[in-house]
Amino acid sequence: MIKVEHLTKRYGSHPAVEDVSFTCEPGTVTGFLGPNGAGKSTTMRMICGLTPPTSGAATVCGVPYRRLGNPGRRIGVLLDASAQHGGRTGREVLALSALTMGVDSAEATRALDRVGLNATAARRRVKRYSLGMRQRLGLAHALLGDPAVLVLDEPANGLDPEGIFWMRGLLREFADRGGTVLLSSHLLREVEAVADHLVVIGGGRVVAQGARDELLASAGTLVRALDPAALGAALHRAGLTGTPTTDGGVVVRAGAEAIGRAAAESGVALLELRPAGSGGLEQIFLELTAGESVREAVR
Ligand SMILES: Nc1ncnc2c1ncn2[C@@H]1O[C@H](COP(=O)(O)OP(=O)(O)OP(=O)(O)O)[C@@H](O)[C@H]1O
Structure with missing residues (x-):
């Protein structure tokens, strides 16, 4: 379990993180967006005890990271896939860590297999790795000590679609066996498929959090009409507000019945009327983090 309580970090007067609280439970994947x-x-x-908070606290398995004995056996961390020594081979990187953690060196081979790095890749120096291979090595490193908790910062960076699909399966399986996963992304669609819980942060503050399915259910209704301008006018007349989607629909924070009635009263022909689901969540994400680099967030 990870517990984050009122964490705040200021650099001078700049608040990088402001009063952030959330909990990651065993058996779940939490998307940090x-x-x-x-x-x-x-x-x-x-x-992970690398940056001292200005105030607040975080615990992993009930204790602050710095007080964990042999932390690699409790929590697997991947914060920067490029941080490995470029002159070492993938196998050397893992063998050294296995030695430090007191893990059998055979585990290094198992971890490499688990992340899809074959014997040729394992013999190659890390400086010759693609970003995707570095992410896989970083993940192998995080898994090496058979921890109960994983903290992964943008692990999908550099992975191709097949790699992203593979990683989701690995994380899902890890959580289904009782593990706790916290993974960050700036792309909603990347975490939505695997996360049970979402914590959305903007400008250093948590702007929304909860079960993914509940957030999806509260994401409004998607409506699409033959005549979008007429639909806009009909919604306006009914006192309903909507946010246009990139593909010509509108997400309205109201139920299908209210929207259907408004359209019918104005004689507007509808082509689509359904729970907005992830499209709606995307809109909420855009609204909640407005002012940030939102275009990139929903790319
Ligand atoms: N060591 C530091 N000194 C000063 N400011 C910092 C430092 N580290 C982070 N910041 C600032 O804190 C804020 C949060 O940065 P952070 O890297 O945590 O964001 P992020 O959500 O991880 O973004 P990204 O997706 O770009 O990595 C930013 O405004 C950043 O410039």
């Missing part, structure tokens, strides 16, 4: 500069990495660094 926010645009660039929102405070995700700073929060994760505070969880």
